[in-house]
Amino acid sequence: MEGKGISRAVIERLPRYYRYLGELLEEGVERISSGELSRRMRVTASQIRQDLNNFGGFGQQGYGYNVKYLYDEIGKILGIDRQHNLIIIGSGNLGQAIANYANFERRGFIVKGMFDVNPKLIGKVVRGVEIMGVENLEDFIVENDVQIAALTIPKTKAPEIADRLVAAGIKAIWNFAHIDLDVPDDVVVENVHLSESLMRLSYRVCSMQDQKAGEIKRTQK
Amino acid sequence: MEGKGISRAVIERLPRYYRYLGELLEEGVERISSGELSRRMRVTASQIRQDLNNFGGFGQQGYGYNVKYLYDEIGKILGIDRQHNLIIIGSGNLGQAIANYANFERRGFIVKGMFDVNPKLIGKVVRGVEIMGVENLEDFIVENDVQIAALTIPKTKAPEIADRLVAAGIKAIWNFAHIDLDVPDDVVVENVHLSESLMRLSYRVCSMQDQKAGEIKRTQK
Numbered sequence: 001m002e003g004k005g006i007s008r009a010v011i012e013r014l015p016r017y018y019r020y021l022g023e024l025l026e027e028g029v030e031r032i033s034s035g036e037l038s039r040r041m042r043v044t045a046s047q048i049r050q051d052l053n054n055f056g057g058f059g060q061q062g063y064g065y066n067v068k069y070l071y072d073e074i075g076k077i078l079g080i081d082r083q084h085n086l087i088i089i090g091s092g093n094l095g096q097a098i099a100n101y102a103n104f105e106r107r108g109f110i111v112k113g114m115f116d117v118n119p120k121l122i123g124k125v126v127r128g129v130e131i132m133g134v135e136n137l138e139d140f141i142v143e144n145d146v147q148i149a150a151l152t153i154p155k156t157k158a159p160e161i162a163d164r165l166v167a168a169g170i171k172a173i174w175n176f177a178h179i180d181l182d183v184p185d186d187v188v189v190e191n192v193h194l195s196e197s198l199m200r201l202s203y204r205v206c207s208m209q210d211q212k213a214g215e216i217k218r219t220q221k
Numbered sequence: 222m223e224g225k226g227i228s229r230a231v232i233e234r235l236p237r238y239y240r241y242l243g244e245l246l247e248e249g250v251e252r253i254s255s256g257e258l259s260r261r262m263r264v265t266a267s268q269i270r271q272d273l274n275n276f277g278g279f280g281q282q283g284y285g286y287n288v289k290y291l292y293d294e295i296g297k298i299l300g301i302d303r304q305h306n307l308i309i310i311g312s313g314n315l316g317q318a319i320a321n322y323a324n325f326e327r328r329g330f331i332v333k334g335m336f337d338v339n340p341k342l343i344g345k346v347v348r349g350v351e352i353m354g355v356e357n358l359e360d361f362i363v364e365n366d367v368q369i370a371a372l373t374i375p376k377t378k379a380p381e382i383a384d385r386l387v388a389a390g391i392k393a394i395w396n397f398a399h400i401d402l403d404v405p406d407d408v409v410v411e412n413v414h415l416s417e418s419l420m421r422l423s424y425r426v427c428s429m430q431d432q433k434a435g436e437i438k439r440t441q442k
Contacts, residue, residue, distance in 0.1 A: 011424060015417035019399065042401070078420045079427030093318035100314060103399070103416055109423075147426060172426045174419065178240065178324070180263070186429060190422035192415065195324055196236035198395065199299045201411035202330075203232060205368060205393045206300030208407060 006054045006077075013051060014074050016041070021071040033064040080107045085145055086174075089161055090152035091116040091124070091131045094176060098150055099126045112144045117157075134161070138168040147171040155179035227275050227298075234272060235295050237262070242292040254285040301328045306366055307395075310382055311373035312337040312345070312352045315397060319371055320347045333365045338378075355382070359389040368392040376400040 020041055024032060034052075038045035052065065055073055075081050086104075088095045091114045098104070099111050114131045116122060124131045132140070140146070149165050151158055151173055158177035165173060172188035175181055181189050241262055245253060255273075259266035273286065276294055296302050307325075309316045312335045319325070320332050335352045337343060345352045353361070361367070370386050372379055372394055379398035386394060393409035396402055402410050 012421065014424070015414070015420040018420065019417070077424065079423040080420060082427070084423060084426070093314045093321060097314035097318060098415070101415070104419060107416070107420070109419060148422065171429070172422050174422055186433070188422060188425040188429060190418055190425070192413070192418055193236070194319070194322070194413065195328070196240070197411055197413055198325060198330060199236040199239065199301060199328070200233065201369065201393050201395055201409060202300040202305060203235070203298065204409040204411070205305070206303070208392070208409060212407070 010051050010054055014078055017051070018071065018074045018078065018080075021067055021074065024067045025071055029067055031064040032067055037065070083108050083110060084147050085110055085112045086148040086150060087111070087113040087115065087141070087144075087146050088150045088152065089115045089134070089137075089165075090150075090176075091121050091126065092118075092152065094152040095150070096126050098152065099129060109148070112146055113140055137161075137164055141165070141168040141170060148174060150174040150176065151181075152176045231272050231275055235299055238272070239292065239295045239299065239301075242288055242295065245288045246292055250288055252285040253288055258286070304329045304331060305368050306331055306333045307369040307371060308332070308334040308336065308362070308365075308367050309371045309373065310336045310355070310358075310386075311371075311397075312342050312347070313339075313373065315373040316371070317347050319373065320350060330369070333367055334361055358382075358385060362386070362389040362391060369395060371395040371397065372402075373397045 020037070034045040034048045037048050041048070052070065055070075055077070072081075086109050088098055088111060091099075095114060095116070099114060105111070111127070111129055114126060114129050115134050115137060116131050117134060121131050122133050141149075147170065149170050149172070151161065151165075153161060155177045158175070158179050158181065162173060162175075162181045162183060166183050166187055170187065172190065173181060173183065175189050175191050176194070178193055178195060180191075183189055241258070255266040255269045258269050262269070273291065276291075276298070293302075307330050309319055309332060312320075316335060316337070320335060326332070332348070332350055335347060335350050336355050336358060337352050338355055342352050343354050362370075368391065370391050370393070372382065372386075374382060376398045379396070379400050379402065383394060383396075383402045383404060387404050387408055391408065393411065394402060394404065396410055396412045397415070399414055399416055401412075404410055
């Protein structure tokens with residue numbers, strides 16, 4: 001029943017806690033107070049206490065949080081204590097970047113296969129994994145107990161491949177294609193839409209510039 | 222005054238509207254009702270009306286929204302009507318994936334330079350841009366009026382490079398390094414933390430499995 005009843009907002013913040021706790025572990029820190037964690041993470045200590053109280057019994061007054069215990073418990077809630085078999089569909093630069101990211105493996109995400117339609121890429125080996133054509137995608141998913149597919153292909157090809165993944169029993173799609181996928185309710189889609197991220201950045205830069213221009217105008221009055 | 226007083230939640234949703242409106246334009250659709258847009262985007266028509274009313278006067282009862290006008294206005298609010306000069310620091314797979322993404326250029330994000338410390342990458346040309354060493358980063362930023370830096374380097378190197386970028390007058394960092402950057406308030410940081418996205422996906426897959434296991438248990442009782 002882990003993670004039950006925890007609000008979505010808290011869940012969204014857990015990976016960041018996990019990252020900071022991991023860094024503390026690397027530094028050999030065994031205990032940390034909410035005040036010290038607050039300074040590091042730049043969120044209020046009361047927010048930290050509120051968030052971490054969701055898991056019950058982690059913190060003790062005047063004693064602080066047990067870093068390793070908290071790290072492990074959050075890892076369990078995020079499901080990082082289990083192994084997740086992953087395939088990457090689209091083995092261009094972005095797909096290869098994901099395959100090369102060793103940290104994913106450390107967290108239980110094992111790249112079982114890479115796929116592409118480009119004959120120049122098929123047969124190439126990335127971090128010990130050979131890039132295959134998509135013909136036998138379905139068999140590969142079943143035989144290798146693959147749960148997650150990273151989709152790093154153009155948006156025009158994404159819906160067709162998503163349908164094949166779903167039919168083959170995939171549990172989740174990590175979608176980098178710039179399109180909203182149409183999948184059944186029990187298939188998880190996590191979108192990474194880079195161009196939307198870049199637009200949000202652009203908006204914030206422009207707001208900042210407009211704000212500064214406004215301040216200058218007011219000063220000159 | 223564009224975009225002033227619009228809530229952050231609405232701003233977060235604008236890039237998605239922009240994407241759908243762009244697709245409608247490509248299909249030659251000139252007008253669309255909130256009902257039809259609602260079906261396409263899978264959000265309620267009342268949410269759409271609420272969001273788009275922020276800009277005033279776009280929609281007319283029984284007449285629908287003017288797609289081109291709305292597309293252009295949202296583009297202005299997001300600052301996509303202006304040119305943004307961009308550099309990419311870290312020219313491995315991820316940096317090259319960004320450089321190769323032609324859509325960014327269409328939206329006014331021009332890759333002016335690429336940088337790396339790896340001698341094997343320096344001198345290589347990606348989409349007409351030659352990868353340089355980081356020695357003259359500051360001069361390059363000033364000479365090319367660069368506003369945005371995409372940071373696709375390991376987290377251990379990111380803080381030092383971020384300091385140099387800020388000192389050289391960069392306005393925004395599109396940060397792919399898995400670390401929170403410490404920059405002045407007037408520098409925008411937009412984070413893309415892929416491993417956090419993967420953990421959220423993992424959490425959702427595990428919740429889904431636990432939920433199904435629970436249902437099976439209840440059925441068997």
